[in-house]
Amino acid sequence: MTVFRILLALSGIGFAAYGIDLLLQMNTTDLKSIATWFIGGILAENLIYGPAAAVVGLLGHHLLPARWWKASAIGAICTLSLLLLAVPVLGRANAVPGNHTILDRNYPAGLALSLLTVWVAVAVYLFMTRPHRVAARPVATAPPKVPPVPPEVPPAPPQPAEPSGQQRE
Template sequence: MSGQAGAPTAAMRALRWGLVAAGLVSVACGAWLLVDLSTATLIRIVVWTGVGVVIHDFVFAPVTAALGYTGRRWLGRRWWPPVAVAAMCSITLVLLAVPVVDTPGAKPDNPTVLDRDYPLGLVLALAAVWVCVPVYVAVSALVRRRQRVSR
């Protein structure tokens, strides 16, 4: 190996510059799309962005930190990782389901728009996620037991 330890290779530098270029192109495309919008729409975009940052920083982040700290102490080493993963999956599923849960875009003249029972789908997806928690704990305990026996 030539060069200093940890120094990026030429391929890595090329990849980084390619990602920077792709990011700049994405920003330019987004800015171009904003050009045609009205001032009122731009103000709404800025307000929504600001509110999202404030809600994240002053609500979600502290609640997540508190739940993480408390959960880690209550659940112990075996249950904590799968419960944390399931909680993050659950939050993601709920946030993705918010726009369609009460089917605001459903149209009586077009039954193919929002044609599913989204609340039931959300419940089933959450159930599938949380069923995996004890399954993971049981399988990992079985694997650990087999590893101890094989030694």
């Protein structure tokens, strides 16, 4: 296990060095754009995603049955993640009118299909894990009345043994 961890750490350091090298080769305009998206992502996570997740969690806790909490929390996290990932492409229709290769797909339809897939998966999970209902048991009736059994007469106490050597007449 230690060898695996060392190899994992070395590969992580190598990938980080490669990424830093690529960043250092970029021009200032690209670096500013990367910094803006990096800072914007941190701010969006702390100012939008975190509070929205907390509000949705509290509402779900009060409005949904307890059995639904875990599945709906996972669905809500996936929904918020998909919405945040879609922000850059949803609001940029015709950002570059002369270049038709940018934003060449129907991103709102793709987002809607993705969200539908998430919530159908949540519904299927809830359906598959629903508690099974047991058929109602018949109402128990009182046991039949049986006449009481008379108490047993205790057996007579044993007679003391006669000493040997004496005969009975």
